Structure formats: structure tokens, C-alpha cells
Amino acid sequence: MKIYNTLTRNVEQIKPNVEGKIAMYTCGPTVYHFAHIGNLRSYIMEDVLEKTLRFEGYDVKRVMNITDVGHLSSDADSGEDKMLKGAKREHKTVMEIAKFYTDAFFSDCAKLNIKTPDVVEPATNCIDEFIHMIEVLLEKGYAYQAGENIYFDTSKLKNYYVFGNQNEDELMVGVRDDVTEDENKRNKNDFVLWFTKSKFEDQALKWDSPWGVGYPGWHIECSCISMKHLGEYMDIHCGGIDNMFPHHTNEIAQSESYLGHKWCNYWFHVHHLNDETGKMSKSKGEFLTVSLLESKGYNPLVYRLFALQSHYRKPLTFSYDALDQCASAYKKLLNKVKAIKDEGSVDDGEVKAWHNKFAEIVGNDVNTAMGITLLYDVLKSDLNGATKKAIIGDYDYVLGLDLLKACEVTEDSNSSEDAELVALVEGMIAERKEAKKAKDFAKADEIRAKLLDMGIALEDTREGVKWKRV
Numbered sequence: 001m002k003i004y005n006t007l008t009r010n011v012e013q014i015k016p017n018v019e020g021k022i023a024m025y026t027c028g029p030t031v032y033h034f035a036h037i038g039n040l041r042s043y044i045m046e047d048v049l050e051k052t053l054r055f056e057g058y059d060v061k062r063v064m065n066i067t068d069v070g071h072l073s074s075d076a077d078s079g080e081d082k083m084l085k086g087a088k089r090e091h092k093t094v095m096e097i098a099k100f101y102t103d104a105f106f107s108d109c110a111k112l113n114i115k116t117p118d119v120v121e122p123a124t125n126c127i128d129e130f131i132h133m134i135e136v137l138l139e140k141g142y143a144y145q146a147g148e149n150i151y152f153d154t155s156k157l158k159n160y161y162v163f164g165n166q167n168e169d170e171l172m173v174g175v176r177d178d179v180t181e182d183e184n185k186r187n188k189n190d191f192v193l194w195f196t197k198s199k200f201e202d203q204a205l206k207w208d209s210p211w212g213v214g215y216p217g218w219h220i221e222c223s224c225i226s227m228k229h230l231g232e233y234m235d236i237h238c239g240g241i242d243n244m245f246p247h248h249t250n251e252i253a254q255s256e257s258y259l260g261h262k263w264c265n266y267w268f269h270v271h272h273l274n275d276e277t278g279k280m281s282k283s284k285g286e287f288l289t290v291s292l293l294e295s296k297g298y299n300p301l302v303y304r305l306f307a308l309q310s311h312y313r314k315p316l317t318f319s320y321d322a323l324d325q326c327a328s329a330y331k332k333l334l335n336k337v338k339a340i341k342d343e344g345s346v347d348d349g350e351v352k353a354w355h356n357k358f359a360e361i362v363g364n365d366v367n368t369a370m371g372i373t374l375l376y377d378v379l380k381s382d383l384n385g386a387t388k389k390a391i392i393g394d395y396d397y398v399l400g401l402d403l404l405k406a407c408e409v410t411e412d413s414n415s416s417e418d419a420e421l422v423a424l425v426e427g428m429i430a431e432r433k434e435a436k437k438a439k440d441f442a443k444a445d446e447i448r449a450k451l452l453d454m455g456i457a458l459e460d461t462r463e464g465v466k467w468k469r470v
């Protein structure tokens with residue numbers, strides 16, 4: 001398996017620390033809100049990476065944290081506490097918010113066929129580990145106390161910018177600049193390990209520490225949680241590209257200062273999902289979630305296919321037009337699989353040969369688009385039906401598109417009628433949108449009336465047009 005390693009800026013063959021085994025870590029969500037589909041693009045591609053490794057025969061152990069404390073609205077430790085913000089917004093406690101959005105996250109993942117990592121650990125479970133690591137960093141002189149908080153001293157490192165990018169302006173993308181500088185910091189990029197005295201007097205979650213009652217900074221959790229479950233040497237660390245700085249840079253700084261040796265060999269970063277206005281975020285534009293896509297009649301796996309069709313190292317632009325094309329491609333794909341004849345017996349030699357081809361193609365820096373092309377090659381081939389199905393089932397372990405389920409579904413006229421209706425309604429809604437864009441309001445009204453005749457009512461909401469049967 002080869003991946004692009006952000007640390008060396010090269011595509012490299014993965015050489016695990018222990019032969020045949022992969023210790024893998026993923027930065028989990030901050031559970032103060034729903035995940036938007038841009039975040040989920042990262043989790044889909046990381047899921048494919050994990051499954052490709054397993055497909056190639058590696059024994060993978062994957063760990064993920066859940067951030068339920070310490071993540072401020074700026075990744076550089078300033079602004080408002082995200083969990084507190086969520087709790088205030090919904091008049092709930094921080095723990096209620098954490099529980100609700102953790103469940104929502106895994107429910108979205110399940111809909112997208114994203115496997116739950118082997119270990120999932122909330123940050124609030126590991127306070128003792130955080131305190132221990134901070135104590136060692138203080139002892140070793142990598143940390144200091146100022147204004148009663150504990151900070152990591154980035155000036156103690158020969159090379160803080162491990163990802164090689166020295167252009168701070170570029171690095172600070174994603175870090176809001178409308179937040180005030182923390183005057184306790186000795187160096188601009190020093191970061192908080194432990195907040196004792198902070199502006200959040202009403203911080204709900206706080207713990208005793210050698211430095212007073214307080215709570216951990218955001219970055220420390222990933223270092224501690226990964227070491228707790230994977231030990232001192234890690235093979236692959238994953239995350240979205242916006243985690244590269246400052247989060248992953250800080251994780252490496254504190255982990256390697258604590259350990260006194262190299263920590264993780266390969267860094268896997270998934271690029272942004274953009275909308276037509278630029279980077280997608282929770283703070284601007286339509287807030288795109290899996291539930292929103294479902295409410296518009298899309299199968300979540302259409303979005304998975306959308307993500308798989310492009311390379312994870314390229315920014316991907318989301319639009320409903322592109323998603324519609326993908327929905328139609330997915331439908332055609334399922335129909336092709338469904339049309340495979342029940343004939344012959346499985347040719348194990350062929351299954352193995354095609355397995356190896358897929359491992360080689362997708363194993364080359366997670367080239368999922370080429371993997372899908374190979375899937376079409378299987379469909380087009382003159383292999384017998386039983387062998388085709390066996391190969392498709394094998395590939396679908398990685399692709400996660402429920403391809404064989406299409407064959408299991410017994411002919412249910414209602415559900416196929418439903419699919420037709422959804423396609424028709426979505427088409428008419430798109431047509432109405434075009435008409436409105438062209439200021440042809442008469443035509444737009446006509447389409448709305450036609451839909452109403454069919455028993456479909458439209459509602460224009462801030463998230464776009466929703467429809468329901470009346």
C-alpha cells in the first residue's frame with residue numbers, strides 16, 4: 001500500500017513498525033453540532049484507506065477520539081469553547097450536547113457505510129493521561145506556566161513546522177483572525193496544554209490538576225488517546241487537511257518532546273470539500289448534512305460515491321447538479337449489478353486475480369476513481385455471473401456502496417415506483433429553480449402547481465426547497 005505522506009511530501013510504500021500490523025489514528029469530531037458533508041468526506045476517505053489496508057491483508061487497529069472538551073472556536077486556542085457554545089444554543093448541558101452529537105455522528109457514518117473505529121474514546125475519559133503528559137513536558141522544559149495556564153513552548157523545538165510549510169499566512173487558513181492574541185504566550189504559536197484561569201467562568205467541565213481546577217487544551221487529547229491505545233509508535237495518522245496546522249503540528253510537537261523519539265511515520269490528509277462559494281463551513285451558506293441530503297431524496301450512498309469519484313488530495317466542489325449526476329450514475333450501476341445473471345460457479349482463480357488488480361490500483365494512494373473504473377471492467381467482462389458477483393462483493397468491502405444488496409431486494413413495485421417519483425420530483429424542482437433563476441416566475445409557479453396536482457407540496461426554506469406528500 002502506498003500513500004502520500006504529508007511529512008515527506010512523497011507517495012511512499014507503507015512500512016509498518018510491526019510487520020503485518022497497522023496502528024492507525026483518526027482525529028474525531030468535536031461534538032457540538034452535526035458533521036457537515038465536508039467533514040464526512042474525510043471520514044469516508046479514511047474509511048477507504050483502512051479497508052484497503054485490511055483488503056491487502058493488514059491487521060489494522062484504528063483509534064479515534066471524540067472531542068467533548070477544550071476545542072475553542074479558533075484552532076489556535078482562542079475564541080469561545082465550542083461545546084459551551086453548543087450547550088448555550090440548545091439550552092442543554094455540555095454532556096447532553098456531547099451525547100446527542102456523538103450519536104448523530106455515528107448515525108451519519110452508518111448511513112455512509114463508514115466503519116466505526118476499533119476504539120473510540122472521548123477526551124473527558126482521559127484527564128489523568130493528559131495531566132501526566134503535561135507534567136512530563138513541564139519537567140523536560142518544553143512547557144511553561146503563564147497567567148495560570150500551561151503552554152507548550154514551541155521555541156524549544158529545532159523544527160516546529162514539521163510539514164515543511166513555513167508560510168504562516170498560508171498555515172493560518174482556518175484559524176480565525178478576529179480573535180484577540182493571548183498575551184501569556186511567549187511565542188506566537190505556543191499553545192495551551194491546560195487552561196486553569198480562563199475567561200470561561202461558567203465552564204461546565206473542569207477537573208483538579210497540579211495547577212488548579214481547569215480543563216485540557218484541544219491538541220493534547222490526540223497525543224494521549226493514541227498512545228493509550230497504540231503505544232509509542234504509530235504508523236498512520238489521518239485527518240482533514242485543515243488539521244495539519246496547527247492541530248497536527250502541535251500533536252507532533254508535544255508527542256515527540258514527551259517521548260524523546262519519532263512518533264508517527266505517515267500523515268494522511270484529506271482535502272476540502274468546497275461549495276461554489278469556496279470552503280464549506282458551518283458558519284456560512286447552506287449547512288449541508290446527511291439528513292439534509294436525505295430530506296431532499298438522496299440516498300446517502302450517492303454522496304459516498306460522489307466522494308469516491310475524485311481523489312482525496314484534490315479539493316472537491318459540491319453542487320446539487322453534480323450530486324444529481326452521481327445519483328443517476330449510482331442507479332445505473334445498481335441496475336447493472338442487478339442484471340447480472342445467476343449462472344455458473346465462482347472461479348476462485350479469477351476472483352483472486354481481480355482482487356490483486358484492485359489492491360494494486362486502489363492501494364496506489366487510495367485511487368478510488370480508478371477502483372470504480374475497474375468495477376465497470378468487471379461488469380463489462382465475459383466472466384460468468386457467479387464470479388462477477390463474487391468479485392463485486394469483494395470490491396464492495398472497500399467501496400461500501402451496497403452493490404450486492406441491489407440483487408437481494410425482491411421486486412417491490414412500491415419502492416421502485418417511489419424511486420421513480422423521487423427522481424421526477426427532484427427533476428421538476430431543479431427545473432423550477434432554473435426558471436426562478438431566469439426570473440420566469442410564471443413557469444416556476446406552474447411547476448409548483450403541477451407538483452401539487454401530483455400530491456407534492458413544496459416548501460422554500462433557507463436550506464433550499466423541501467417537499468412532502470400531501
Ligand SMILES: [Zn+2]
Binds near residue numbers: 026027028222247
Ligand atoms: Zn487530533
